[in-house]
Amino acid sequence: MKDVWKLPAIAPWEKSCGKHPTQKPLSVLTRLILASTKPNAWILDPFTGSSTTGIAANLANRRFLGIDQEEDFLKISIERKLEIENAKIASSYRKKLQGFNDKKELELFLLQEPQVEYQKEIKI
Numbered sequence: 001m002k003d004v005w006k007l008p009a010i011a012p013w014e015k016s017c018g019k020h021p022t023q024k025p026l027s028v029l030t031r032l033i034l035a036s037t038k039p040n041a042w043i044l045d046p047f048t049g050s051s052t053t054g055i056a057a058n059l060a061n062r063r064f065l066g067i068d069q070e071e072d073f074l075k076i077s078i079e080r081k082l083e084i085e086n087a088k089i090a091s092s093y094r095k096k097l098q099g100f101n102d103k104k105e106l107e108l109f110l111l112q113e114p115q116v117e118y119q120k121e122i123k124i
């Protein structure tokens, strides 16, 4: 991986549930999440907009909590989340994501990632 990433702009299918004015490409957030988290990690975006971070997180088998002050953006976020609860749609999105060598690379990578067990309680 190089230190300058060249990834394409947002594709029309990424706006299937509506538009957010500063929406980022899923490919960028997916790369960031894979580079910095492990499977099942919790990811928080307190200014979530249309929740591209959350969609990338869930597509990559990470958990997500998003917060936004605008109800309309939260409605788009919920629509996007419901959309990828359909396993066929989620799989098709993983295949469409740019930045991988081929269509199957992301799904194969996710299958091979070592699973992490998180502590259920924190001892103080």
Ligand SMILES: C[S@@+](CC[C@H](N)C(=O)[O-])C[C@H]1O[C@@H](n2cnc3c(N)ncnc32)[C@H](O)[C@@H]1O
Pocket: 022, 023, 024, 045, 046, 047, 048, 049, 050, 051, 052, 053, 067, 068, 069, 070, 073
């Ligand atoms: C620049 S957008 C970022 C969206 C998303 N995180 C992204 O990277 O595409 C910032 C979002 O923060 C929300 N926001 C701004 N101030 C906020 C606040 N005080 N509490 C919650 N959300 C806020 C806006 O409604 C907007 O959707």
